[in-house]
Amino acid sequence: MNPKLKRNAVLVCLSVAALANFIHTALKAPSVQKFYRYDTPAFYNEAFFDEGRYPDLFLRLAIREKEVMLPRESRTYASYPSFGRDEEDGNPFDARYFKENNYVRYFEEYASSVTVDKNLPFGEEVEAALKPALGRFSDFGIANDMLRYSFPLNQEKIQQATAFWYYWYYHSFAEENPGEPGSFPKIRIALEGLTEAERLVALWDENENLYLMAEPVAEELGLLSPGGDS
Numbered sequence: 001m002n003p004k005l006k007r008n009a010v011l012v013c014l015s016v017a018a019l020a021n022f023i024h025t026a027l028k029a030p031s032v033q034k035f036y037r038y039d040t041p042a043f044y045n046e047a048f049f050d051e052g053r054y055p056d057l058f059l060r061l062a063i064r065e066k067e068v069m070l071p072r073e074s075r076t077y078a079s080y081p082s083f084g085r086d087e088e089d090g091n092p093f094d095a096r097y098f099k100e101n102n103y104v105r106y107f108e109e110y111a112s113s114v115t116v117d118k119n120l121p122f123g124e125e126v127e128a129a130l131k132p133a134l135g136r137f138s139d140f141g142i143a144n145d146m147l148r149y150s151f152p153l154n155q156e157k158i159q160q161a162t163a164f165w166y167y168w169y170y171h172s173f174a175e176e177n178p179g180e181p182g183s184f185p186k187i188r189i190a191l192e193g194l195t196e197a198e199r200l201v202a203l204w205d206e207n208e209n210l211y212l213m214a215e216p217v218a219e220e221l222g223l224l225s226p227g228g229d230s
Contacts, residue, residue, distance in 0.1 A: 052141030055187040060110055062194060062212065068111040069201045071120035074104040077158055086159065097160065098169055103204050105153040119225035126205040133221050137188035143210055144170050144184045185209050190217050
């Protein structure tokens with residue numbers, strides 16, 4: 001074939017392929033990836049709340065200039081019974097290490113400051129303490145992705161602090177089965193007074209459902225002990 005004709009044939013084929021790809025993308029993209037258009041720049045868009053998407057973006061905004069009160073400080077893995085047993089059958093892992101520490105590390109990183117009040121409800125106590133007031137909390141969506149990708153906040157030099165373990169626990173191990181053990185955790189926020197308050201209170205239950213509220217709301221619910229931090 002004449003080299004010039006061959007080159008033209010190649011160009012025609014490439015043009016047809018590009019056009020076909022463009023048409024396919026235009027037809028399929030809306031069903032694969034939702035596009036957002038913002039009239040003003042926004043870190044967190046109101047559409048995300050309606051869809052339960054990216055709750056960690058709102059959380060970052062809510063705490064970045066706040067002091068956050070927590071029920072516990074972080075603990076190293078060496079303080080858990082499964083430490084040093086990695087070579088045993090089943091490679092034992094104490095899930096409390098993630099459940100009790102990952103939110104602490106998150107608030108230490110992204111809040112303006114944190115304080116600890118060990119009289120705050122913790123773990124199993126949280127569900128009972130907040131059950132009468134659940135209607136005051138808005139459901140911002142699941143925390144699974146936020147917790148899965150929080151491994152860089154864990155500075156321990158152990159295998160349980162690596163991306164693999166976080167991915168395994170917060171993706172493969174969890175199941176989306178609301179109300180049952182092992183279900184994806186939720187982020188619930190009491191919006192009343194959240195912007196005005198200088199201090200916020202963060203609690204989470206055994207399933208890592210997070211509850212964030214302004215200090216006055218926590219006081220009204222009887223969650224804070226007299227005398228402040230301890």
